[in-house]
Amino acid sequence: METxxxxxxxxxxxxxxxxxxxFALADADLRLLAAGPAPKGTFNGKVVxxxxxxxGIGAVMAQKxxxxxxxLxxxxxxxxxxxxxxASCTGPxxxxxxxxxxDLSDTSQIPRSVELAQKAFDxxxxxxxxxxxxYARPKLPVEDFPEDxxxxxxxxxxxxxIALTRAVLPGMLKRKTGHIVVLSSAAGKIPSPLQSVYAATKHAMxxxxxxxxxxxxxxGINVTIAVPGPIASRVGAGAPGSSPEASGANPAVHVADPTAPDVNANEYAEEEKGRMTVERCADLILAGTAHRLPEIWISNHPVLAFLYVAQWLPELGDLIAKRVGTSRVRRYRTGQKDSYSLAALLGFGKKKPEEAPRAEGRKAE
Ligand SMILES: NC(=O)c1ccc[n+]([C@@H]2O[C@H](COP(=O)([O-])OP(=O)(O)OC[C@H]3O[C@@H](n4cnc5c(N)ncnc54)[C@H](OP(=O)(O)O)[C@@H]3O)[C@@H](O)[C@H]2O)c1
Known part of the structure; x- marks a missing residue:
């Protein structure tokens, strides 16, 4: 018996x-990883x-x-x-x-766009x-975030x-088929100190x-909500205004974003550490879509682990979030770079002396 x-x-x-x-090696939720990559030909002949x-992610998904x-x-x-x-797309x-x-901020453009989209491809x-x-995602404390x-x-x-969905949905319902994929964010599931408004929009989605x-x-309608953590969607872009061709990056993908605040390229490269590549993120989103998973988490650790903790042990999640919030505000106020390392997130390691608050926000997840 003992044996x-x-x-x-x-x-x-x-x-x-x-x-x-x-789990330690995972860069996505275990259900998504178990489902495997999108079977070849899943999207063949489909209008997307x-x-x-x-x-960024949208351009790479288009190519894939x-x-x-x-x-497309x-x-x-x-x-x-x-x-x-x-021009960078391949395929039949x-x-x-x-x-x-x-321009999604002008909903009056939507009816005409939907009409044209529905006429496309015969x-x-x-x-x-x-x-x-x-929209661009500056990191700013709540009290500094302007109303406009x-x-x-x-x-x-x-x-x-939402306006675009309401215009497209009747056609999908009529055909009794359609799949809506939503790029939410880890900020749509867990608190995101210094990104309160961005987090609010993703929770709304x-x-x-x-x-x-x-x-x-x-x-007949499917929905897949993708919840990415930090993604290196600006790697190789260089400073705004720089030529992607000159940087050797794929010109179709890595373009400077004029809506983003002015960020020094080296500083941004520092911030890219720990982020997932856009290519991997796009593959995982398309895998989750192909397998019709309703929600997929896509991130390296520690953000992936934090998503699990927040979901299954919410009180522990809140304790961690308090620590992250305090540490992020301190880093922001003392001019330190963003980082997704566990030590930086939790506020361990060297602390810089207090400096004047930074005036500019920065685009990052
Ligand atoms: N990168 C990350 O770390 C990360 C993490 C989690 C979630 N996400 C989510 O993933 C998605 C893609 O992220 P990304 O980093 O690839 O984005 P990105 O590089 O900032 O690109 C944003 C895209 O949105 C378009 N856009 C901005 N304002 C618009 C408007 N008014 N009307 C129509 N289009 C507009 C931009 O094109 P134009 O300027 O040409 O209009 C651009 O193509 C976003 O929903 C983001 O919230 C990203």
Whole structure:
């Protein structure tokens, strides 16, 4: 009998260790990793409309979807960058990628855009709508966050996507099929000190699209909410205004963002440490979409671990968030760079003497 207990204990220990090792190496939630990559051809012949496709994650998703055979509609405000992304697409439908410039903060543009999108590709209709666009994300303390920036962030991150969804949804419901993919953020699940407004918009998106999913899933609508942690979506971009070609980066993807505050390239490179690559992030989003997972977490540790803790041990999550909040404000006030290292997040390590508060915000997750 004792031997049976010992064997059972040993097996349980080995299984537990396996899980722990898998978790320690994970860069996404374990369900997404277990599902595996998107099967080849999942998006073949499907019409996919991506907002915010002129750079970053949106541009890389466009390239990957095109390579898989998708028919693309690309939206953002900058026509020249959309044209560059379209030109970088490969795949059987790469020659007729449809470009639709759209400013999401102006909802009056949406009805015409949706009409054009629905007519594209011989009126096939929209199979996938990917809400990827987002307003620039300065890091600022709550008391310094101006009202006009608050309104602008909600306009692009929440009101525009909701208006676009309401315009696209009737067509999907009529065809009894459609898949909406939403780029939320870890800031849409857990507190994000210094990014209160951005976090508020991402929480709003979670609430809206989870409700929409449970309201419409029986009528053929799928929703995948992607929850990325820090992603290196500006690696190789150089300082705003610099030429991506000159930096050797893929010109279709790494473009300077004129909406972003002026950031020194070296300083930004420092901030990129610990972030996931855009390519990996795009692969994981497309995998979660292909497997129709309703919510997917995509991040390196420690943010991934924090997502798990906040979900399953919320009181411990709050204790950690308090520590992170205090540490982030101190780093901001003393002019230290952002960092996603565990020590920096929790406020361990060397502390700089107090300095004058910084005036400018910075784009980062
Ligand atoms: N990067 C990260 O660390 C991270 C982490 C978690 C979640 N996310 C989310 O993932 C998504 C993509 O992130 P990213 O870093 O790749 O973004 P990004 O590089 O900042 O690009 C933002 C995109 O949104 C477009 N956009 C901005 N304002 C717009 C407007 N008024 N109307 C239409 N399009 C507009 C921009 O194009 P134009 O300037 O040409 O309009 C650009 O293509 C976002 O939703 C973001 O919140 C990112």
């Amino acid at each position: 049976i207990y010992a064997v059972a204990l040993a097996v349980a220990f080995v299984l537990l260790m396996q899980k722990l090792i898998r 409309w991506i907002t915010g496709a002129s750079q 979807l095109s390579a898989d055979g998708a028919k 509609i690309l939206s953002a405000r900058r026509l020249n960058e959309l044209t560059r992304v379209a 439908h790469a020659n007729d990628v449809s470009i639709l410039t759209l 009126g096939q209709g929209i199979d996938y709508l990917i809400h990827n666009a987002a 920036l608050t309104k602008a962030t909600f306009a692009v991150n929440v009101l525009g996507p 979670q609430g809206y699209f989870r409700s929409l999913y449970f309201e419409t899933h029986a009528r």
